[in-house]
Amino acid sequence: MAELLWKRVTTLGQGSFGAVSLASTSNALFRGVTLSSLIALKSCNLSDSQSLKEEFEILRMLNNSPYIIHYFRANISFEDNVNLYNLLLEYASGGSLADRL
Ligand SMILES: Nc1ncnc2c1ncn2[C@@H]1O[C@H](COP(=O)(O)OP(=O)(O)OP(=O)(O)O)[C@@H](O)[C@H]1O
Numbered sequence: 001m002a003e004l005l006w007k008r009v010t011t012l013g014q015g016s017f018g019a020v021s022l023a024s025t026s027n028a029l030f031r032g033v034t035l036s037s038l039i040a041l042k043s044c045n046l047s048d049s050q051s052l053k054e055e056f057e058i059l060r061m062l063n064n065s066p067y068i069i070h071y072f073r074a075n076i077s078f079e080d081n082v083n084l085y086n087l088l089l090e091y092a093s094g095g096s097l098a099d100r101l
Contacts (some may be wrong), residue, residue, distance in 0.1 A: 004088065006039060006071060017051040018044035022091065039072065042087040046076055049085035056087055 006023040013020045023041045044052050059071040070090040077084050 004075075006041065006088065008041065009038075012040060015042070017055060018042045018087075023088075038091045038093075040069075040089040040091045042089060043077075043084045046083035046085045052085055052087060059087070059089075 005026040007026075008021045008023050011019065012020050019042070021041045021043065023039050023098050025039055042052065042055075053074075055070065060066065061070050062068040063070055069092060072088040072090075074085065074087050077086055082098055
């Protein structure tokens, strides 16, 4: 099965469990799902990734909901000599709910 290829473009924000980047993807189709060419990538150090792994499990349970950001997969990358745990997420281009309140 083809690996989903991505490249970080810019930083979107910082949460309690990780930093969020905007990333561009090169595969338009992944596991039968047509992807936008932009995704969000939530990353943290692999050695400190328990909370992000728990977030991944919750997103996995809710992945069919139209009200919850979809995840595409989790993976590990090696960047600047650090192993990072990454959640590959649907990019919410409209900003957060907090921005709108
Ligand atoms: N899927 C996404 N698409 C676009 N921007 C996102 C996405 N996920 C997160 N962001 C941006 O990154 C910021 C940090 O997101 P994250 O989910 O890590 O933390 P949070 O939910 O804002 O805070 P906390 O983790 O403390 O509850 C958000 O405020 C938002 O600006």
